[in-house]
Amino acid sequence: DSGVTQTPKHxxxxxxxxxxxxxxxxxxxxxxxxxxxxxxxxxxxxxHYYNGEERAKGNILERFSAxxxxxxxxxxxxxxxxxxxSALYFCASSVVAGSEAFFGQGTRLTVV
Amino acid sequence: DQQVKQxxxxxxxxxxxxxxxxxxxxxxMFDYFLWYKKYPAEGPTFLISISSIKDKNEDGRFTVxxxxxxxxxxxxxxxSQPGDSAVYFCAARGYGGSQGxxxxxxGTKLSVKP
Numbered sequence: 496d497s498g499v500t501q502t503p504k505h506x507x508x509x510x511x512x513x514x515x516x517x518x519x520x521x522x523x524x525x526x527x528x529x530x531x532x533x534x535x536x537x538x539x540x541x542x543h544y545y546n547g548e549e550r551a552k553g554n555i556l557e558r559f560s561a562x563x564x565x566x567x568x569x570x571x572x573x574x575x576x577x578x579x580x581s582a583l584y585f586c587a588s589s590v591v592a593g594s595e596a597f598f599g600q601g602t603r604l605t606v607v
Numbered sequence: 608d609q610q611v612k613q614x615x616x617x618x619x620x621x622x623x624x625x626x627x628x629x630x631x632x633x634x635x636m637f638d639y640f641l642w643y644k645k646y647p648a649e650g651p652t653f654l655i656s657i658s659s660i661k662d663k664n665e666d667g668r669f670t671v672x673x674x675x676x677x678x679x680x681x682x683x684x685x686x687s688q689p690g691d692s693a694v695y696f697c698a699a700r701g702y703g704g705s706q707g708x709x710x711x712x713x714g715t716k717l718s719v720k721p
Contacts, residue, residue, distance in 0.1 A: 530711070537696065537712055538651070538698075540710060543708045551701065585650055587651075593709075597653065598643075598652070600648075600650045601650050
């Protein structure tokens with residue numbers, strides 16, 4: 496158990512819909528990262544938050560947004576969903592930015 | 608463009624032998640490298656890391672080697688065990704505006720046969 500909790504574990508939704516993925520980091524970790532893993536792809540970095548502030552953006556679509564709340568949990572919002580958004584979405588956390596990150600078990604999103 | 612590359616999608620090794628997983632990177636500004644292991648239906652698990660000021664780091668059966676001039680790192684697993692069968696990801700720490708985020712390769716699937 497990494498200490499990072501992601502909910503829900505599975506999500507099936509229709510095209511055009513909007514979903515919210517939730518992540519609770521390890522206790523004491525200030526950095527939260529979101530990654531997307533599509534079929535046969537590596538882990539694509541989406542976005543990094545540190546103590547509530549956005550630190551870096553990767554290949555995140557404009558239809559996607561994220562935030563980190565005062566209690567340090569984070570949410571990834573995906574809107575106007577397309578079939579190609581089907582993927583595993585991982586959240587990771589670390590004590591300081593750039594140190595070893597610990598991953599949650601992921602949310603498997605299926606868009607039908 | 609892919610800044611961290613794992614050119615071998617898969618590797619098969621006999622139990623007890625050495626497994627060598629390779630990773631190349633393009634950006635000389637990366638200063639910290641990590642290896643993660645991932646089992647199906649689980650999140651990646653941190654395995655071992657190395658700072659750019661070192662050329663070797665060892666932890667039990669796992670050793671990571673860094674060759675900065677070649678922009679290459681490798682993970683050695685000795686001896687390999689069937690439980691090591693997983694996908695291994697190489698990652699590098701971003702710099703500048705991306706400081707703090709980890710950039711991953713596409714992974715190498717290791718199969719250790721009994």
